[in-house]
Amino acid sequence: MNPLRAVKGMNDVLPDEIGRWQRIERAYARTMSLYGYREVRTPYVEQTGLFVRAIGETTDVVEKEMYSFVHHDEPLTLRPEGTAGTARAYIEHAVQAKEPLTRWWYAGPMFRGERPARGRYRQFHQLGAEVFGDEGPGCDAEMIDMLVGFLNELGVSGVEVIVNSIGAPSSKTLYRDALVNYLAPKAASLSPDSQRRLETNPLRILDSKDERDLAVVGGAPTIHDLLDAGDREHFEKLRALLDALGTPYEVDARLVRGLDYYTRTLFEIKGAHEKLGAGSTLVGGGRYDGMVADLGGPRVPAIGFAAGLERLLIASDVDSPDGGVDALVAPLGPNAISTALVLARDLRRNRIRCEVDTRGASLKRQLRRANALGARVVLILGDSELAEGVVQVKDLEAHTEERLPRDQAVRVAVDRLVAASRGVESRPPRLAEEPR
Numbered sequence: 168m169n170p171l172r173a174v175k176g177m178n179d180v181l182p183d184e185i186g187r188w189q190r191i192e193r194a195y196a197r198t199m200s201l202y203g204y205r206e207v208r209t210p211y212v213e214q215t216g217l218f219v220r221a222i223g224e225t226t227d228v229v230e231k232e233m234y235s236f237v238h239h240d241e242p243l244t245l246r247p248e249g250t251a252g253t254a255r256a257y258i259e260h261a262v263q264a265k266e267p268l269t270r271w272w273y274a275g276p277m278f279r280g281e282r283p284a285r286g287r288y289r290q291f292h293q294l295g296a297e298v299f300g301d302e303g304p305g306c307d308a309e310m311i312d313m314l315v316g317f318l319n320e321l322g323v324s325g326v327e328v329i330v331n332s333i334g335a336p337s338s339k340t341l342y343r344d345a346l347v348n349y350l351a352p353k354a355a356s357l358s359p360d361s362q363r364r365l366e367t368n369p370l371r372i373l374d375s376k377d378e379r380d381l382a383v384v385g386g387a388p389t390i391h392d393l394l395d396a397g398d399r400e401h402f403e404k405l406r407a408l409l410d411a412l413g414t415p416y417e418v419d420a421r422l423v424r425g426l427d428y429y430t431r432t433l434f435e436i437k438g439a440h441e442k443l444g445a446g447s448t449l450v451g452g453g454r455y456d457g458m459v460a461d462l463g464g465p466r467v468p469a470i471g472f473a474a475g476l477e478r479l480l481i482a483s484d485v486d487s488p489d490g491g492v493d494a495l496v497a498p499l500g501p502n503a504i505s506t507a508l509v510l511a512r513d514l515r516r517n518r519i520r521c522e523v524d525t526r527g528a529s530l531k532r533q534l535r536r537a538n539a540l541g542a543r544v545v546l547i548l549g550d551s552e553l554a555e556g557v558v559q560v561k562d563l564e565a566h567t568e569e570r571l572p573r574d575q576a577v578r579v580a581v582d583r584l585v586a587a588s589r590g591v592e593s594r595p596p597r598l599a600e601e602p603r
């Protein structure tokens with residue numbers, strides 16, 4: 168029989184790794200609340216038609232990468248990204264009628280049937296956000312600046328912001344025509360994929376990494392030649408605001424991004440960690456001023472982004488918090504177990520992380536376990552302690568031992584641990600270190 172394994176491109180996150188995930192998730196939640204965003208949770212499964220309409224029928228995501236299935240005659244898809252579902256929820260709950268400006272963030276798994284590689288998975292996790300109801304470049308600039316600050320907080324090195332404007336849908340159509348006029352006579356030199364895209368989605372040719380396409384695309388007109396006055400003004404203001412904020416960026420006139428819903432501002436943020444390889448794009452985002460109306464909602468401008476959490480984990484130097492306990496209660500035999508459980512409960516009521524070793528192991532093995540867990544204090548309950556109504560409190564760092572009545576034993580253990588953690592608090596605060 169074949170051994171059962173996780174699905175290719177879908178990974179377990181084991182407890183040894185989860186601390187770093189949680190630190191980044193908490194730092195993200197904190198950043199978002201500082202900027203006035205509120206969390207939204209939408210389903211992992213949506214109607215297939217939502218993604219086809221929002222992301223675009225001829226995008227790679229919709230054409231090749233979606234996990235779609237039919238359940239009781241209903242075509243459904245595991246969400247490949249968060250924007251479409253968030254916009255659907257915004258429309259469905261008539262949020263615009265309740266508030267003129269909406270800032271939502273989300274975090275969770277997304278699913279794309281891509282070829283797995285380092286930094287590219289089939290189930291991956293995004294930290295994302297969407298703002299509905301603000302069409303000005305101030306919103307774009309604040310978002311980009313916020314993301315740079317967040318990546319700096321995570322200790323990501325070589326942060327590089329790339330921005331572009333793709334214009335309003337009318338400029339996009341003009342540009343599509345101009346691109347086709349330029350590329351059509353050279354079609355034979357393009358890759359087979361791009362020859363097909365020339366018919367279906369010519370803008371995607373600009374994203375191609377194929378040498379044949381790169382050679383042809385080099386001389387193509389850029390979207391900037393066709394932006395209208397409004398688009399141009401939006402982009403110039405965005406750049407001026409980023410300059411004023413001191414947020415470095417580069418303009419790449421060929422940045423188009425792979426999803427069809429974008430209008431005007433587009434951006435990507437890269438990191439420089441050598442282990443990122445092909446996954447160096449940490450964050451992607453942009454405006455989608457037409458999508459809400461296209462999905463049947465009100466005319467509301469919108470902008471958002473998503474960061475790949477697995478990529479942030481590779482790029483960030485955030486370290487793992489210690490995941491052990493502060494105290495171990497050690498009953499030395501079955502008679503001591505009920506008293507041990509009560510003592511442990513009292514410690515936890517005092518917010519002390521503690522474990523009881525109810526296996527009835529020898530003192531030696533329990534002390535070894537206390538060390539492995541990083542416990543500083545061990546409360547030992549043998550037959551003689553039970554008979555006398557006392558507990559042996561062993562401080563493994565101060566190398567002290569005291570026999571104390573049970574209620575005092577809890578007090579002393581708590582005092583020792585709180586004093587020790589005060590020492591910890593006097594260190595400079597580290598990322599996402601939770602107050603105890």
Ligand code: HAM
Pocket residue numbers: 247248249250279281286287288289291292293295296297426448449450451452453454470471472473474475476477478
């Ligand atoms: P996206 O560029 O497709 O945009 O994805 C955003 C980020 O998700 C990427 O930069 C990358 O870090 C991560 N990511 C994407 N695919 C994978 C994968 N297969 N494995 C690991 N990480 C991946 C969006 O998804 C848009 N919804 C962003 C957005 C929000 N635009 C407006 N609002």
